Amino acid sequence: MIRPFRAALVLGAVALAAACGRETPTAVGGSLLTGGGARTFELVLDAPNFLQSDTTLTGFTKGASSTLVLIVAQGFGGQVNAHALARFVSPANTITVLDSTGTSKTDTAPSFFKGTVVLHIDTTAQNGSTPVQLRLFRTAEEFDVNSATWQFRVDTGNVHTPWATPGGTVGPLVDTVTWTPGQDSVIFKVDSVTVAQWRDTLNLGRGALVTGATPGSRLRFLSIGFNISAHSSIKKDTVVTSSTGNLGSTFLYDPPPPKPTAGILYVGGIPAWRSYLTLQPDLMTRTMTCPASAGFSCSFTLKSVTVNFAALVLQPAPAGAWQPEDSVRVLSFTVDTSSLVALSRAPLGASLGTTAPALLPSLFASPPSAAPASIPITLLLGAMAGDTVRTGTAAGQSGTIAILHNPEPTLFGIAQFYSRRAAPALAPKLRLIVTIAPQIQLP
Amino acid sequence: MRRPLVVLALAAALAAPLSPATSPGGMPAWLRTLLGPAPLAAQSLLATSGLGVPTPPLDARARALGGVPTGLFGLDLSLGNPADAADVRYRGGMASVQPFSRSDELGGQSASTSGARFPLLRVLYPTRRIVFSLGYGGFLDQSWGVSSTGVSHFGGDTATVTDITRSVGGISQLRLGASYLLSPRVALGGAVGLYTGNVTRDVTRDFPDSTHSDFLGFESRTQWGFHGPLASVGIRADIGAVLRVAGDVTWSGKLSADSSSGAARGRSYSLPLQAEAGASALLAPSLALSVGGTWANWSKTTFSGCGSLAICTPGSAAAFVARDTRTYGVGLEYGGTHAGVRTYPFRIGYHYAQLPFFAPGDDVLPTEKSGSVGMGVRIGGSENSPAAQLDGAIERGSRSGGATPAALSEKFWRLTFSLAVFGR
Numbered sequence: 011m012i013r014p015f016r017a018a019l020v021l022g023a024v025a026l027a028a029a030c031g032r033e034t035p036t037a038v039g040g041s042l043l044t045g046g047g048a049r050t051f052e053l054v055l056d057a058p059n060f061l062q063s064d065t066t067l068t069g070f071t072k073g074a075s076s077t078l079v080l081i082v083a084q085g086f087g088g089q090v091n092a093h094a095l096a097r098f099v100s101p102a103n104t105i106t107v108l109d110s111t112g113t114s115k116t117d118t119a120p121s122f123f124k125g126t127v128v129l130h131i132d133t134t135a136q137n138g139s140t141p142v143q144l145r146l147f148r149t150a151e152e153f154d155v156n157s158a159t160w161q162f163r164v165d166t167g168n169v170h171t172p173w174a175t176p177g178g179t180v181g182p183l184v185d186t187v188t189w190t191p192g193q194d195s196v197i198f199k200v201d202s203v204t205v206a207q208w209r210d211t212l213n214l215g216r217g218a219l220v221t222g223a224t225p226g227s228r229l230r231f232l233s234i235g236f237n238i239s240a241h242s243s244i245k246k247d248t249v250v251t252s253s254t255g256n257l258g259s260t261f262l263y264d265p266p267p268p269k270p271t272a273g274i275l276y277v278g279g280i281p282a283w284r285s286y287l288t289l290q291p292d293l294m295t296r297t298m299t300c301p302a303s304a305g306f307s308c309s310f311t312l313k314s315v316t317v318n319f320a321a322l323v324l325q326p327a328p329a330g331a332w333q334p335e336d337s338v339r340v341l342s343f344t345v346d347t348s349s350l351v352a353l354s355r356a357p358l359g360a361s362l363g364t365t366a367p368a369l370l371p372s373l374f375a376s377p378p379s380a381a382p383a384s385i386p387i388t389l390l391l392g393a394m395a396g397d398t399v400r401t402g403t404a405a406g407q408s409g410t411i412a413i414l415h416n417p418e419p420t421l422f423g424i425a426q427f428y429s430r431r432a433a434p435a436l437a438p439k440l441r442l443i444v445t446i447a448p449q450i451q452l453p
Numbered sequence: 454m455r456r457p458l459v460v461l462a463l464a465a466a467l468a469a470p471l472s473p474a475t476s477p478g479g480m481p482a483w484l485r486t487l488l489g490p491a492p493l494a495a496q497s498l499l500a501t502s503g504l505g506v507p508t509p510p511l512d513a514r515a516r517a518l519g520g521v522p523t524g525l526f527g528l529d530l531s532l533g534n535p536a537d538a539a540d541v542r543y544r545g546g547m548a549s550v551q552p553f554s555r556s557d558e559l560g561g562q563s564a565s566t567s568g569a570r571f572p573l574l575r576v577l578y579p580t581r582r583i584v585f586s587l588g589y590g591g592f593l594d595q596s597w598g599v600s601s602t603g604v605s606h607f608g609g610d611t612a613t614v615t616d617i618t619r620s621v622g623g624i625s626q627l628r629l630g631a632s633y634l635l636s637p638r639v640a641l642g643g644a645v646g647l648y649t650g651n652v653t654r655d656v657t658r659d660f661p662d663s664t665h666s667d668f669l670g671f672e673s674r675t676q677w678g679f680h681g682p683l684a685s686v687g688i689r690a691d692i693g694a695v696l697r698v699a700g701d702v703t704w705s706g707k708l709s710a711d712s713s714s715g716a717a718r719g720r721s722y723s724l725p726l727q728a729e730a731g732a733s734a735l736l737a738p739s740l741a742l743s744v745g746g747t748w749a750n751w752s753k754t755t756f757s758g759c760g761s762l763a764i765c766t767p768g769s770a771a772a773f774v775a776r777d778t779r780t781y782g783v784g785l786e787y788g789g790t791h792a793g794v795r796t797y798p799f800r801i802g803y804h805y806a807q808l809p810f811f812a813p814g815d816d817v818l819p820t821e822k823s824g825s826v827g828m829g830v831r832i833g834g835s836e837n838s839p840a841a842q843l844d845g846a847i848e849r850g851s852r853s854g855g856a857t858p859a860a861l862s863e864k865f866w867r868l869t870f871s872l873a874v875f876g877r
Binding site for chain 2: 035303
């Protein structure tokens with residue numbers, strides 16, 4: 011009788027002890043802690059104090075044909091013209107109809123008599139606030155939709171065949187429509203002759219060209235589609251409308267964007283631009299003085315404190331005719347320079363952060379914006395301090411940051427920022443939020 | 454022998470995962486895990502002062518009797534007086550656990566917390582004439598945690614900031630003792646031992662705003678290990694059949710605090726000479742009155758110019774001072790309830806203690822007071838050497854200390870459970 015009771019006592023005591031947990035901190039008592047606690051303060055470094063070099067490189071996307079949007083512009087910003095170019099899939103020569111008995115039948119002799127070309131407008135883009143007149147033409151020369159440019163209708167490998175008319179040689183005008191702000195699509199009517207031309211697969215010059223007719227306009231749209239209608243030969247009163255799909259679409263633009271000047275960094279555009287900024291190698295080990303906002307005098311190195319937050323602060327520059335047509339989402343990455351390849355081929359490492367919210371196109375209007383862009387790079391500084399768990403690879407150790415638009419092939423305009431060669435007030439800055447604590451010691 | 458080791462092993466195995474993960478100095482981690490835990494959870498925010506809050510190694514019976522440290526009738530396994538174990542006839546072991554809950558009020562704000570600690574573990578091995586014991590119990594508790602939330606401004610940005618400052622650890626005492634019955638009425642005892650323990654201090658800062666979710670947090674940690682020698686002698690005497698008196702003195706050497714991580718600097722501290730005295734009188738066949746107290750000359754312990762979280766500036770005034778302390782306790786025990794081989798004693802008590810450490814500007818010197826009730830179950834054997842004994846005590850108390858008008862006021866509930874099991 012005693013033994014089981016003893017065992018029960020032992021188990022009961024163990025169970026009770028097992029239920030005990032760690033004390034939680036109390037919300038009172040801070041005043042009992044004599045001396046200072048952690049201090050967090052902001053530190054802003056000018057370009058000469060943190061930036062070793064910066065540069066802009068291009069060529070990270072193929073061209074307008076790989077872009078996920080289409081542009082039509084007429085003298086935008088006094089400079090930029092853009093025409094959309096597409097070639098449609100030739101529809102099948104049959105249609106399916108229900109006969110008088112309700113049975114589905116294949117009609118091998120339909121009569122294609124009309125069509126429509128639909129442009130889906132990107133309503134989130136900055137398309138302006140005035141109506142824009144658009145024109146649809148038939149193309150009049152053979153072209154390669156994947157390589158065509160403003161100057162060349164075929165521009166691939168060793169073949170560079172110019173357009174007779176730069177910007178695309180056009181045939182007859184098919185239709186004219188007017189887009190009004192707020193519309194999410196425009197529809198061109200296509201006549202039977204044009205339908206027949208676009209159905210003729212032996213016609214290598216078949217295609218559609220859309221131009222703008224309103225000076226100063228620029229429209230961005232997401233897709234171009236062709237719908238074709240046919241009368242049935244089996245059932246005379248039946249009209250079948252079908253969408254054909256695209257063999258390819260692109261846009262031709264002129265002039266090409268200018269190369270960045272010495273004081274400017276580019277992000278976005280076609281082919282995509284990326285900017286690279288390299289931090290000074292002794293940034294983490296240089297002795298710095300605590301600012302007055304810290305509340306006490308101290309000196310530190312970035313390696314000895316905790317960097318709670320770090321961001322590149324870039325000043326948007328006026329982009330003129332190359333002002334982005336949509337919001338810009340700048341994404342920062344580490345760059346792996348360990349393989350010693352050229353920077354343009356150095357692989358990107360870990361993603362560091364993105365501008366939040368996205369940068370509005372108006373920031374890149376003239377004059378310089380009062381709202382600089384903040385691009386987080388906190389994890390990079392953690393890796394440079396030796397905390398490789400945060401970025402995990404040698405990419406974190408190179409001290410080079412790549413900034414690019416995300417996703418890259420979706421921006422025709424160029425987000426421009428002032429580089430370290432600009433005036434000091436406009437040059438990049440490094441904003442740091444740092445926490446430092448006095449050494450905790452026994453009394 | 455097996456059963457006491459089961460008790461001890463279970464308690465140690467349970468406590469080992471709860472102990473601090475590292476053993477920065479003094480006792481190796483494996484040995485500390487084998488022998489038992491360091492105090493885990495703070496019983497008071499007053500532990501932020503000096504070297505912490507004293508945590509005497511008393512069992513639940515002594516707690517119920519107002520913290521009387523020695524001189525109790527019957528089985529008394531508190532660690533202080535090595536002579537108290539002289540009557541034990543069988544090998545055994547005991548363990549204590551002490552959950553608590555506490556509410557603090559400071560500067561018009563209040564908060565509550567709870568936790569648990571293991572104040573005492575002991576194994577006894579009687580031989581023909583001498584009872585040997587190995588005990589591990591509390592000495593100073595240095596565990597506390599404080600959180601605060603505020604707003605910080607960085608340039609044009611404003612962020613909510615949550616700080617948690619936490620200290621985990623304390624100092625325990627490991628004693629190897631020997632008790633000897635000089636005569637049926639007089640017992641002598643001696644013990645040698647070691648102060649040991651460690652403390653880890655963390656400061657963390659987080660930014661809980663969703664608008665600053667990309668801010669990384671901050672953490673700073675330093676650690677120390679403690680070690681220092683001790684020696685104790687004690688005596689217990691029965692005067693007639695109705696009176697028992699006892700006393701002991703403990704000498705302590707220098708306590709060394711060795712740094713083990715971060716930029717922690719080592720320290721050493723003088724520890725006090727401690728004396729305990731107690732007496733019990735039989736008022737009626739089953740009713741006993743116990744009184745006792747302790748004295749420790751903590752005033753010999755000095756501190757440098759470092760607060761809990763201060764930049765240590767050479768030559769600056771000491772952040773804390775220490776004073777000699779006294780504790781007093783009184784208790785009544787009624788042992789007249791029996792059921793077969795089991796006895797169910799009931800106990801009440803009252804306890805008052807001065808706490809040693811405070812800041813120089815404090816006008817409310819730190820003290821602790823508590824009232825207690827408790828009972829036990831004694832199974833088989835005799836009063837001095839039962840087969841098993843389970844005791845429990847509930848205390849309701851308060852502490853205060855600090856500088857008016859922002860002195861700290863605490864109220865606490867403290868439960869203590871002790872289990873002793875002996876082989877035959």
